[in-house]
Amino acid sequence: MSSPLLLQCYERESQISYYNQVLLDAKASSIEVNLDVNDKGKGLVATRDISEGATIFVERPLVHLQHLDNHWSAIVCQTCLRFVGSIERQVGHKLRCLVDQLRGAQRGTSISDDGSSDGGGASEIDLDGALEAGERLEQIYAHVAPEQLAELCSGTVKLPLSEEFQLPEPVPCRRGCGALYCGAACEAEAWEHAHCLLCPSSALVGSAAATTAAASSPESPQANSTQPSGMADMAEAASSSSAATNTRGQSSSYDVASEDGAAGLSMEAALSAGPSSAGRGPRCASGRLVASGPSVAAPMEAVTEDLWGISIDRRALASFCEHALETNEIFLLAAQVVAATLLKAARLVVVGEQSEGAAAVATAPGPSSGGPGPSSDAYQSALLAAWRPFMYGWKRCWWESVAVPDDVDDEEEFRAQLRSLASDSLELLAAGIKDPRFGPDLFQLEVYGSIVGMFELNNMGLSVSSPVEDYFLAVDEMEEGTEKREVTKVTQPLLDALDAEYATPCEATAFLALQSCINHSCDPNCTAACDTGDRTVTVLAQRDIPAGEEITLSYIDVSLPYKERQSELRDYGFVCRCVRCLAEAAEARGRRKGAARGVKVGRRR
Numbered sequence: 001m002s003s004p005l006l007l008q009c010y011e012r013e014s015q016i017s018y019y020n021q022v023l024l025d026a027k028a029s030s031i032e033v034n035l036d037v038n039d040k041g042k043g044l045v046a047t048r049d050i051s052e053g054a055t056i057f058v059e060r061p062l063v064h065l066q067h068l069d070n071h072w073s074a075i076v077c078q079t080c081l082r083f084v085g086s087i088e089r090q091v092g093h094k095l096r097c098l099v100d101q102l103r104g105a106q107r108g109t110s111i112s113d114d115g116s117s118d119g120g121g122a123s124e125i126d127l128d129g130a131l132e133a134g135e136r137l138e139q140i141y142a143h144v145a146p147e148q149l150a151e152l153c154s155g156t157v158k159l160p161l162s163e164e165f166q167l168p169e170p171v172p173c174r175r176g177c178g179a180l181y182c183g184a185a186c187e188a189e190a191w192e193h194a195h196c197l198l199c200p201s202s203a204l205v206g207s208a209a210a211t212t213a214a215a216s217s218p219e220s221p222q223a224n225s226t227q228p229s230g231m232a233d234m235a236e237a238a239s240s241s242s243a244a245t246n247t248r249g250q251s252s253s254y255d256v257a258s259e260d261g262a263a264g265l266s267m268e269a270a271l272s273a274g275p276s277s278a279g280r281g282p283r284c285a286s287g288r289l290v291a292s293g294p295s296v297a298a299p300m301e302a303v304t305e306d307l308w309g310i311s312i313d314r315r316a317l318a319s320f321c322e323h324a325l326e327t328n329e330i331f332l333l334a335a336q337v338v339a340a341t342l343l344k345a346a347r348l349v350v351v352g353e354q355s356e357g358a359a360a361v362a363t364a365p366g367p368s369s370g371g372p373g374p375s376s377d378a379y380q381s382a383l384l385a386a387w388r389p390f391m392y393g394w395k396r397c398w399w400e401s402v403a404v405p406d407d408v409d410d411e412e413e414f415r416a417q418l419r420s421l422a423s424d425s426l427e428l429l430a431a432g433i434k435d436p437r438f439g440p441d442l443f444q445l446e447v448y449g450s451i452v453g454m455f456e457l458n459n460m461g462l463s464v465s466s467p468v469e470d471y472f473l474a475v476d477e478m479e480e481g482t483e484k485r486e487v488t489k490v491t492q493p494l495l496d497a498l499d500a501e502y503a504t505p506c507e508a509t510a511f512l513a514l515q516s517c518i519n520h521s522c523d524p525n526c527t528a529a530c531d532t533g534d535r536t537v538t539v540l541a542q543r544d545i546p547a548g549e550e551i552t553l554s555y556i557d558v559s560l561p562y563k564e565r566q567s568e569l570r571d572y573g574f575v576c577r578c579v580r581c582l583a584e585a586a587e588a589r590g591r592r593k594g595a596a597r598g599v600k601v602g603r604r605r
Ligand SMILES: C[S@@+](CC[C@H](N)C(=O)[O-])C[C@H]1O[C@@H](n2cnc3c(N)ncnc32)[C@H](O)[C@@H]1O
Pocket: 039, 040, 041, 042, 043, 392, 393, 394, 457, 458, 516, 517, 518, 519, 520, 521, 572, 573, 574, 575, 576, 577, 578
């Protein structure tokens, strides 16, 4: 059986021409993309001597996602990852979420997943957790009263010196789904990129061209920077959707109203998306947890719209988001790829007669072998042109390539579960965005699995430091004296309540066209860093690199010993063949041979 159109091998020339453009865009004048580097697939190679400290290139992710559990710690622009709101709101939000999580941990001891009381078995561990959570809650409330917390969240209280750390006022998604941005430009960029197809809010606002809608569309949630942005959007839409459509007899796990009136997600939502839901199901390679496949609740009433000829069902999208929140956030990233591709293809078709679209369609690469040749069908050509940024990314099917966690006994069952999760997720997404003009190619399970697999194997972690950390450091660095004493009277209790978490950065995961071509080395010659506020990634030489040498990064902690490094790299699907590993492996073989000879000598004696 031939592989799906979107996964077929494409001609080297079209790859080279694509990467030449990417190199130009990234101002990368000292490297080239080599399609076969030392049996490691493609990689980047220096075309001239590069000095230590030199910037090799700067690029922006094709898609990115703030980690769902990080929404508890940082309210950031969903486009550029800049912190938004104010120091007060950031501090209030973080404390509010901590309180919610700790209360949830306390509840978790007496109420199990199925709603029954806990008894025996795991209760011992839960009891420990509950006691710890209780102590931490006490610690927080010893320093910050609930009313103070509410004032911080609503921004009605001013902290000393905070005006020196001004953050952009958050701009909500035009449909009011809860996603926040640092300004209208970032909101528009997200909307144009994929959010217009993926926004789960059924509210009819803004420029969306609705053709039909259920009269009972949920109200647009009020934008409120105390809500976990992005996560709140999906959770709220999912919760309003599940209130209408939940067929599982469960109450919504998204409890956005908290006791003091400040909005925040409940611990259940965090548990369903975050690392503390251990034991609920198999773990995927990225370390994110996946619950054992929930049944897919069919959306009851379609709320369809039409955009660029694509039919959108917001309720189905809300169900899709809910499923991703409960299982694996990477599905949200995969949905961005699907939506961005479909949207671009639809736009290319619409503007096909105009020169830009026609040229893009005309230059779309065709399969090199095994499948239909370059098609005259404008839809298929447009789809291939739109798919191009993701076409060449290193891919393997997710459920086939993920490393099996140590605590999994039955590998086959584990992989089947992952496949079934991906299938459920795709089914929901396909119910949310439909365009039969482009055929089934983009919505094939193998394609979806490869997109998810591409993220597992290529993702780069982005980290943007918190202005809250800068704020507390600035207070700490104030000259000793009366003013500092007055300021710390206010700030120290907050710092004590936040404890180690005062400095949590914004953390996201991203896929980049050029950075994802860089192979790993346990003795890398480059580093990559995310620049605060504009989500650009800069790759820098960390030593002199002579022309002809491969550009390498480290995917893991290279201070680990050989075996542990290889074990970490299993998650990336390969056994490392970098110069250091080859040398260390050879050395170990030599030692083993020597030891074996020693044993023989010993026996003779
Ligand atoms: C992020 S991609 C790097 C680009 C990739 N070589 C390509 O062809 O697109 C990661 C994949 O490259 C290969 N790779 C990267 N570093 C390697 C290494 N040190 N040894 C062996 N394979 C490596 C592995 O197949 C890995 O899953």
